[in-house]
Amino acid sequence: MNDGKTRRTVVILGGGTAGWMAAAALGRFLLGPRWAVTLVESEAIGTIGVGEATIPQLQLFNRSLGIPEADFLRAVEGTYKLGIQFDGWGWRENRYFHPFGFLGLDLEGVLFSHHWLRWREEGGALDYPLFSTETQAAAQNRFGMPPPDPHLPALGYAYHLDAGLYAALLRRYAEDRGVVRIEGRVAAVERDVERGDLRALTLDDGRRVEGDFFIDCSGFHGVLIERALGSAWEDWSHWLPVDAAVTVRSGPLDPLPPYTRSVAYSAGWRWCIPLQNRTGNGLVYVSSLIDHDAAERLLLQEIDGEPLGEPQRIRFRTGLRRRQWLGNCVALGLSAGFIEPLESTAIYLIQVGIAKLLSYFPAADETADMADVYNREMAGVYEDVRDFVLAHWVVNRREEPLWRTVREVEPPASLAERLARFRARGEVLAGWEDLFKEQNWFTILTGQGLWPEHHHPVADRFTFEEIDQRMRALRAAIERRVAALPPHRAYLGRLLGKTA
Numbered sequence: 492m493n494d495g496k497t498r499r500t501v502v503i504l505g506g507g508t509a510g511w512m513a514a515a516a517l518g519r520f521l522l523g524p525r526w527a528v529t530l531v532e533s534e535a536i537g538t539i540g541v542g543e544a545t546i547p548q549l550q551l552f553n554r555s556l557g558i559p560e561a562d563f564l565r566a567v568e569g570t571y572k573l574g575i576q577f578d579g580w581g582w583r584e585n586r587y588f589h590p591f592g593f594l595g596l597d598l599e600g601v602l603f604s605h606h607w608l609r610w611r612e613e614g615g616a617l618d619y620p621l622f623s624t625e626t627q628a629a630a631q632n633r634f635g636m637p638p639p640d641p642h643l644p645a646l647g648y649a650y651h652l653d654a655g656l657y658a659a660l661l662r663r664y665a666e667d668r669g670v671v672r673i674e675g676r677v678a679a680v681e682r683d684v685e686r687g688d689l690r691a692l693t694l695d696d697g698r699r700v701e702g703d704f705f706i707d708c709s710g711f712h713g714v715l716i717e718r719a720l721g722s723a724w725e726d727w728s729h730w731l732p733v734d735a736a737v738t739v740r741s742g743p744l745d746p747l748p749p750y751t752r753s754v755a756y757s758a759g760w761r762w763c764i765p766l767q768n769r770t771g772n773g774l775v776y777v778s779s780l781i782d783h784d785a786a787e788r789l790l791l792q793e794i795d796g797e798p799l800g801e802p803q804r805i806r807f808r809t810g811l812r813r814r815q816w817l818g819n820c821v822a823l824g825l826s827a828g829f830i831e832p833l834e835s836t837a838i839y840l841i842q843v844g845i846a847k848l849l850s851y852f853p854a855a856d857e858t859a860d861m862a863d864v865y866n867r868e869m870a871g872v873y874e875d876v877r878d879f880v881l882a883h884w885v886v887n888r889r890e891e892p893l894w895r896t897v898r899e900v901e902p903p904a905s906l907a908e909r910l911a912r913f914r915a916r917g918e919v920l921a922g923w924e925d926l927f928k929e930q931n932w933f934t935i936l937t938g939q940g941l942w943p944e945h946h947h948p949v950a951d952r953f954t955f956e957e958i959d960q961r962m963r964a965l966r967a968a969i970e971r972r973v974a975a976l977p978p979h980r981a982y983l984g985r986l987l988g989k990t991a
């Protein structure tokens with residue numbers, strides 16, 4: 492693809508979160524004497540604009556770009572996130588917290604959860620959430636950076652952010668590094684007659700934007716990957732049937748929670764995401780079970796405080812594009828696939844796509860081999876996230892029609908296997924490359940009432956007294972650590988130089 496002499500161009504279509512994340516990363520790692528980067532977007536079409544909760548991996552993305560955390564949080568109205576509180580998922584009165592970071596401390600190569608299960612069977616009296624710094628700090632609306640402690644795991648955290656402000660920050664970053672932005676609406680796509688590759692985009696005022704490699708970040712429009720290249724969309728709505736959302740902003744929360752809330756209802760669920768000066772709210776629902784007006788009324792009735800502005804409605808489809816890389820085009824973001832925002836994974840999936848694209852960026856005209864590797868790996872990443880999100884739905888005892896249906900539909904074989912393993916031995920055998928690890932599965936499955944029949948036999952090699960002593964010492968250390976953390980808003984105020 493690059494003869495080493497001519498300067499080639501990557502054209503990114505779309506200026507939502509995906510487009511500007513790609514532009515910033517390519518501006519940082521690819522743009523130079525051999526490659527130029529151009530981004531085309533249409534303000535008239537606009538962006539989805541939601542996407543306010545993230546997972547810890549975003550720290551790595553910002554770090555790779557060299558954006559300091561305080562600058563980032565200031566620019567995006569950001570707050571810290573220690574995990575997600577789930578209300579009503581397993582059954583109506585059910586509540587549990589899914590934290591980032593580690594649960595307890597593994598001992599002699601055996602997961603903490605096995606030791607804890609065994610300890611509980613023999614009379615240990617403390618619930619496992621007491622062994623998570625993140626869960627305990629969240630319950631007290633505290634946040635801070637605890638000093639390193641060899642006997643405790645490092646704190647796991649992510650951010651809540653304003654997605655529009657994040658795109659604006661990345662746009663400044665990308666343009667400062669030479670990425671060229673073109674405002675305009677793509678009306679037609681030109682393809683190479685022989686190879687079928689993309690050659691140029693024609694805008695509705697007749698301008699032509701030529702490129703050698705294209706990144707489709709046009710969201711659900713799928714302008715290049717679907718409309719021009721015909722790459723098929725695999726529908727996952729029989730497993731994950733929510734297909735619409737209504738969103739509205741409300742005033743800031745005080746005290747400021749360092750966590751996202753997810754509350755289940757008969758026809759869907761509601762998120763609550765606290766930012767510095769406002770709160771993001773949304774109800775995700777099945778449009779055949781509740782109409783848009785009723786969904787909007789439910790959201791407005793349930794949010795804390797007064798709404799700021801008019802509610803917005805969004806339709807979406809859940810699924811995966813198996814061939815996300817086709818010819819000289821890669822899809823990122825909503826044009827590549829979508830899984831509802833229950834575990835805040837969409838921005839992460841964009842990040843993984845960008846990292847893999849940079850790793851496999853074509854060195855020559857022949858891209859088919861790299862495309863196969865990329866598509867296989869990305870499908871695995873999406874399926875892993877899908878299974879974890881779906882597990883929240885499948886493991887429930889609610890009696891409304893939606894909850895009964897999702898429980899009764901046959902899950903993907905990969906999830907069925909994981910659930911069976913968990914029931915039998917308290918672990919799903921998550922792979923090293925999986926986003927969600929054993930502690931994540933343990934927390935959400937037991938949180939929703941699915942308890943394993945056995946713990947790992949190696950956990951039996953300690954005496955009860957030995958384990959009991961370690962459990963109590965660990966609990967006391969976590970308690971001390973959490974008590975030393977300041978309120979979330981005070982910590983942010985100090986970091987950003989604002990009054991708390």
Ligand SMILES: Cc1cc2nc3c(=O)[nH]c(=O)nc-3n(C[C@H](O)[C@H](O)[C@H](O)COP(=O)(O)OP(=O)(O)OC[C@H]3O[C@@H](n4cnc5c(N)ncnc54)[C@H](O)[C@@H]3O)c2cc1C
Nearest residue numbers: 505506507508509539542544677709710824825832837838
């Ligand atoms: C209800 C909901 C809640 C979500 N919550 C979260 C969350 O909490 N955390 C998270 O990580 N993610 C979340 N997401 C996902 C997140 O919003 C998206 O991953 C993210 O916004 C990326 O979108 P995008 O950039 O792919 O597409 P979009 O934001 O739709 O951007 C598409 C871009 O393409 C341009 N475009 C389209 N067609 C043309 C054309 N013909 N010519 C020129 N330009 C064009 C548009 O102008 C726009 O700039 C959520 C998504 C939904 C639907």
